[in-house]
Amino acid sequence: MRSWDVDDLMLWDERIREKAAQFGLDCFPQVFEICDEDQMLGYMAYHGMPAHYPHWSYGKSFEKLKTTYDYGVSGLPYEMVINSDASVAYLMRNNSLCLQVLTIAHVYGHNDFFKNNFTFRHTHPELTVANFKSRADRVRRYIEDPAIGIDKVEALLDAAHALSFNCRRNLGVRKLGEAEQRARAIDAAVPRHDPYPDIHRAPQLPEPDLRRVPLEPEEDILLFIRDHNPYLASWEQDLLTIVHEEAQYFIPQIETKIMNEGWASFWHHRIVTSLDLPTDLQMEFMVHHAQVVRPHPGGINPYYLGFKLWHDILRRCENPTPEERERYGGPCDGMALLFRIREADRDASFLRQFLTGRLMREMDMYEFAPEDDEYVVQRVADEDDWQHIRDTLIGSVGMAAFPVIRIDDADYDGARKLHLTHAYDGRELELGQAEKTLGYLHQLWGRGVVLDTVLHDEPVHLVYDRDGFRPERAA
Known part of the structure; x- marks a missing residue:
């Protein structure tokens, strides 16, 4: 099936990169690596990372992925791309030239999203690869230390993995330090100024318990244990830090799955259709694109939902219906609006603001639940229930799960x-x-x-x- 060489990919990459810049995408430098099936399965097991610390669960994941792939139960992704500067993406060696063109364009959409969406700003993409390699080296040193060994390391990692996503979700809100929490507790115990003290009875505010640990409810469970269990050894504290830091790296990707995949699909479609592909490549592209953004009966395909949403926002802005014009105003600069949304939202706010009843009916969205031994449709996206279905969806995306x-x-x-x-x-x-x-x-x-x-x-x-x-x- 392969009908290309590296020079072909470099030529198409240059053309796509130029188109991305013309359309206003702002990307990190992009690096592509070509890999075979086993290498791609390994990257999938390691969450796309070129280096990762060892743990039995990653080997289990690899064997499961390989078994389901070998028996034709599941396929492989067209590409994988990680949030780093420079961005690193993997292309499947056996893909056709048309599929490589589509995936290269798709990668630049992800690249732009990683660089500009606000949820990724704390991830230090310039240090991503170096940080993962450093953590892998530290874990291997603990495994090789005869005083520690693999059994103790894996037992602690098992526990840490189970708790890694019990942490703060909204990293855009700064966490107060202990001194600031103490000051807030003391301030809350001081009565507010009352201009009419002769009329009102002075409120009886409870004394703050400044010896309580924690002073305020704590969501970062691994870090709390690391800092407050005095019996942990330094290597155990370090492993808790490693697992917590890696969870923080992946949370933005969990929080923006629909936006991110929809954005990449929106741009691979827009870029590739502007390239004047030869007829045979154009027909193949249409088939592959339709496979990427097709609906999944009984479930949510984030590529499909995100792709439809980005297109609907653009249409609503540039060519609104009379009802939409009355409600939202318009027409407006649709592309400028898309870039602002790409920067400022996550899936929950994206769906809450822009998933309309009209679009849900167009996509035939409904809500179902198990009843006895069957699944029963409970709501459809009509005027009465579309908001309930939307809210149910919002409650299941990102970290809300x-x-x-x-x-x-x-x-x-x-x-x-x-x-x-x-x-x-x-x-x-x-x-x-x-x-x-x-x-x-x-x-x-x-x-x-x-x-x-x-x-x-x-x-x-x-x-x-x-x-x-x-x-x-x-x-």
Whole structure:
């Protein structure tokens, strides 16, 4: 199937890069690597990274991916691209020339998004590859240390991986330091100035407990354990730091999956259709593009949903219907608006602002749920229910799929038990997963752990201590 050489790819890359610049894309320098199937499977197991620390779960992931690929159950991605400066992308060696052209254009869309979307600004892309290599070297040193060894390292990494996404989600909001939290607690205990003290009774504000740890509920669970469990060795603290830092690197990609894939698909379509491809390549491109942005029955294809949304925003801005003109104004500079949205939003806000009932009906969106042994459609995107379906979708994208759990007391019952609270939003925790996760938390903390949540509309404590796991009814 291959009908190209490296010189062909370099020529097309130059043409695509020029088009991207003409359209206003602002990209990091781009590096492409050509790889075969086994190499691509390895990059997939390592989340696209050219280097990563060893852990049994990555080997398991590789074997699972390879088995499903060898038996034709799943395919391979056309490309992979990582958020780094310079950006690194991998192209499949056996892809046709047309498919390479499409994926190169797709990569430049991702590249622009990584460089400009606000959620990626803390990731230090210029250090991405070096940081992953440094962490891999540190983990290997601990494994090779006869006083530590692979068993201890993997046991701690197992626990850390299970808790890695129990952390702050909105990194655009600065986290207060301990001194600032103390100042805020003291300030909150001081009565506000009352211009009519003779009329009003002075409020009785509670004294702040400045000895409480943490002073304010803490979402960064791994970092809290690292900083407050005095029995952890330095190598254990370092491993918790490594896992936390890597989770922080991947959170923006989780938070912008629909926007990012839709943006890359929007631009690969716009760039390639402007290249005046030969007829045979043009027909092949149309087939591959349709495969990328096709809907997935019974699920959400982020490429499809994002592609449709970006196009609909552009249409709504440049060629609004009378109803849209009355509601939103217009016409306006659609491309300028797209670039502003690309910079300032994540999936949740993107869907909340721009996923309309009109577009949902066009995409035949609906909500279904299990009932007995079948799945039953509960809502369709009509005038009554489209907003409910949209809100359900928003509640499942990005980090919203992970429960919000915060530490609020590191000395619960005066026995150094760790007390946590689940921010219950109507979705109950799955007890089997909760048991495993609290077991890992107990392992890292070294004392009992208590999690407050809601099961069957009743408040409960989920306890994990030396006697194991058990739910207890809250008083």
